[in-house]
Amino acid sequence: MTRYVVIGGGAVGATLAAELHEAGRQVVLVARGANLEALRARGLRYVTPRGAATIELPVAGGPDEVELHSDDVLVLATKSQDTEEVVRAWAWRPVGESTAASELPIVLLQNGLENERVALRRFAAVFGAVVWVPTSHLAAGEVVSPAEPAAGALWLGAYPSGDHPRLAGIAEDFRASRFHVEVVEDVRPWKAAKLVSNTLNALDALYPPSPLREAAARITRQEAELVLGVHGLTPADVTKAVVVHDIPGHDRRGGSTWQSLHRGGAPETDYLNGEIVLQARLSGRSAPYNAALAERVQRAAAEGVSPSGLDDADLLATLPDLPRRSVLVEPSELQDLLAASRPPLVLDVRWALGDPAGHDHYRAGHVPGAVYVDLDTELAAPPGGVEGRHPLPELTDLQAAARRWGVTAGRPVVVYDDNGGTAAARAWWLLRWAGVKDVRILDGALKSWRENGFVLSTGDETAEPGDVELSPGHLPTLSADEAAVLADKGVLLDARAAERFRGEVEPVDPRAGHIPGARSAPTAGNLRDGAFLPTEELRARFADVRGSDVGVYCGSGVTAAHQIAALAVAGVDAALYPGSWSAWSSDPERPVETGE
Numbered sequence: 001m002t003r004y005v006v007i008g009g010g011a012v013g014a015t016l017a018a019e020l021h022e023a024g025r026q027v028v029l030v031a032r033g034a035n036l037e038a039l040r041a042r043g044l045r046y047v048t049p050r051g052a053a054t055i056e057l058p059v060a061g062g063p064d065e066v067e068l069h070s071d072d073v074l075v076l077a078t079k080s081q082d083t084e085e086v087v088r089a090w091a092w093r094p095v096g097e098s099t100a101a102s103e104l105p106i107v108l109l110q111n112g113l114e115n116e117r118v119a120l121r122r123f124a125a126v127f128g129a130v131v132w133v134p135t136s137h138l139a140a141g142e143v144v145s146p147a148e149p150a151a152g153a154l155w156l157g158a159y160p161s162g163d164h165p166r167l168a169g170i171a172e173d174f175r176a177s178r179f180h181v182e183v184v185e186d187v188r189p190w191k192a193a194k195l196v197s198n199t200l201n202a203l204d205a206l207y208p209p210s211p212l213r214e215a216a217a218r219i220t221r222q223e224a225e226l227v228l229g230v231h232g233l234t235p236a237d238v239t240k241a242v243v244v245h246d247i248p249g250h251d252r253r254g255g256s257t258w259q260s261l262h263r264g265g266a267p268e269t270d271y272l273n274g275e276i277v278l279q280a281r282l283s284g285r286s287a288p289y290n291a292a293l294a295e296r297v298q299r300a301a302a303e304g305v306s307p308s309g310l311d312d313a314d315l316l317a318t319l320p321d322l323p324r325r326s327v328l329v330e331p332s333e334l335q336d337l338l339a340a341s342r343p344p345l346v347l348d349v350r351w352a353l354g355d356p357a358g359h360d361h362y363r364a365g366h367v368p369g370a371v372y373v374d375l376d377t378e379l380a381a382p383p384g385g386v387e388g389r390h391p392l393p394e395l396t397d398l399q400a401a402a403r404r405w406g407v408t409a410g411r412p413v414v415v416y417d418d419n420g421g422t423a424a425a426r427a428w429w430l431l432r433w434a435g436v437k438d439v440r441i442l443d444g445a446l447k448s449w450r451e452n453g454f455v456l457s458t459g460d461e462t463a464e465p466g467d468v469e470l471s472p473g474h475l476p477t478l479s480a481d482e483a484a485v486l487a488d489k490g491v492l493l494d495a496r497a498a499e500r501f502r503g504e505v506e507p508v509d510p511r512a513g514h515i516p517g518a519r520s521a522p523t524a525g526n527l528r529d530g531a532f533l534p535t536e537e538l539r540a541r542f543a544d545v546r547g548s549d550v551g552v553y554c555g556s557g558v559t560a561a562h563q564i565a566a567l568a569v570a571g572v573d574a575a576l577y578p579g580s581w582s583a584w585s586s587d588p589e590r591p592v593e594t595g596e
Helices: 011-022 033-042 080-091 115-120 167-176 188-198 201-206 211-230 256-263 273-282 288-303 312-318 322-327 331-339 358-364 395-405 424-433 445-451 480-489 498-502 535-541 559-569 580-584
Strands: 003-007 026-030 044-048 051-055 072-076 105-108 125-132 136-139 142-144 152-158 179-183 345-348 413-416 439-442 491-494 550-553
Touching: 003 011, 011 026, 011 044, 011 051, 011 136, 011 142, 011 152, 011 167, 072 080, 080 105, 080 115, 105 115, 115 125, 125 188, 136 256, 152 167, 167 179, 188 211, 201 211, 201 256, 201 288, 201 312, 211 273, 211 288, 211 312, 211 322, 211 331, 256 288, 273 288, 288 312, 312 322, 322 439, 322 559, 331 445, 413 424, 413 445, 424 439, 424 559, 439 445, 480 491, 480 550, 480 580, 535 559, 550 559, 550 580
Parallel strands: 003 026, 003 072, 044 142, 072 105, 105 125, 152 179, 345 413, 413 439, 491 550
Antiparallel strands: 044 051, 125 152, 136 142
16 A cells, blocks of 8 residues: 655645545654654644544654655655755655665645756656645644545646656545545646745735735736746646635634744745746846745744734835836736736727717727727716716626626726826726726826837727626715715815816816815826826825825716826825716706815
8 A cells, every 4th residue: 555655744744644544545744843742742633624633643753764665655745945955855765775766756735836846856756736725734733624525625747747657546545535636737837826826925924904915916916927927837727626614713814824924934935926036037027026025024034023913004115116006007017918828808998078089099009909998888877967977887787898898807907098098097997996906007098008119909809708797886986965075074186177177167067166175186287298107206296185085076077087096006095076077067056166
């Protein structure tokens, strides 16, 4: 019978060893330090949704305590930073007249891309694996495994690719041990997918959940995918075939890096975020988000920071351009994203007051793959009196339109126009209001795309219909009454041209002037040469509203969305009055001010 020598007694190794033992397979668990002492003294305390059990496993402290046989399989479940030392220690152990490196297969249940390369320098038979095990290891001699009926999922394959006579038998033993196992021809795309996911471990370990952390996660993940794509590593689509249950008294509080900080152990981010940084530098690129997070985790470990013990202020100090990159995308980045394996959906929102030919402009030249969006009919309900010229569309209508454009759950969206983003921001705001989290505006609009020398397509394009499920209220809005109160108690910004605010001209709406108490802040002041101002300039522009409750209106709720985007870049949240001046001025009961 095959014996599994599981090296590493943490969350993954102890779970696999326990399940192999319970399935009647021979197993030795190799551990160290306090964990080894606890296992020897009391056995493994194994907590699952079925209850807690003590499992008496054969344990060892290292290769000197294990006599290897030709039927053995080595399973490496240590942190990646320990792989070189561990592989070197086990590779040249005797197996009969030969060595482990020549005679035994080694299965690597580790994160990152480096471990299999290290093993392959010594071992003839290397099996790479991607493992999803939601187990927690926070105390010596104990693991908590909340997944049922499968304890975990494995994607297993010979490395770098191909087959091996022992692979099928190993897979069957793991399946018998309550693991969902898929044998794959080339494990590297699955390793890449896990690595992309693992780049978010640093955020999980350092910061509690917040919208800012979510935004950082999206950009960090996107950066990782782009870097791997340059090296021809397209992450596979991985579906985690495990169901996690609540175990009273054993809440799962964080992933492996979080648990490392909790135990005071060394995190493996050098082989996660650091791997992305390495791959980027090898191709002459950079990976600034992954580099910054890798460094911050190591500093946190050295400083003894508690897991999830840092706040949004620290996150902004670590990733200072996060607010801007959450809202805007540069043309060069969009070009890279469009060449990636999972490109964003691009929406062309050409519109200008008095110019009904947006669709014609789109047909004459647009970003390749972009789908045209009609602002008047798809991003607004029919105009009507006190509802304004561009009321918010009914949610069912917006969802139908979004699916027609190709908006799909989880797929990033980029919007642009040919006027500095002043129209595209309506789509940005509306989709985010409806629950689409990853929406960005092309900074510099189509003008910047052209100036970078990127190609344009002509004619109409369509996308595969999307499946997005929208829900309202993910961004704040103001009614007319709430806008009036905010103008008095907080800050209400008028994003129209200054002469319209003062009431000197009014080209489209019933009355001239502004909402009493509002401040003039024309949208045009957010731009220079068609692009958003540098972040520091936007922060200076809105410095006097920081810390206040802020609302924005314009003529009909279009360019006010651009103002909200600029405020977001400056780190200020703001609410939209959708009806804006067109609604306010249509109500004769509403007061009007003129002048400054």
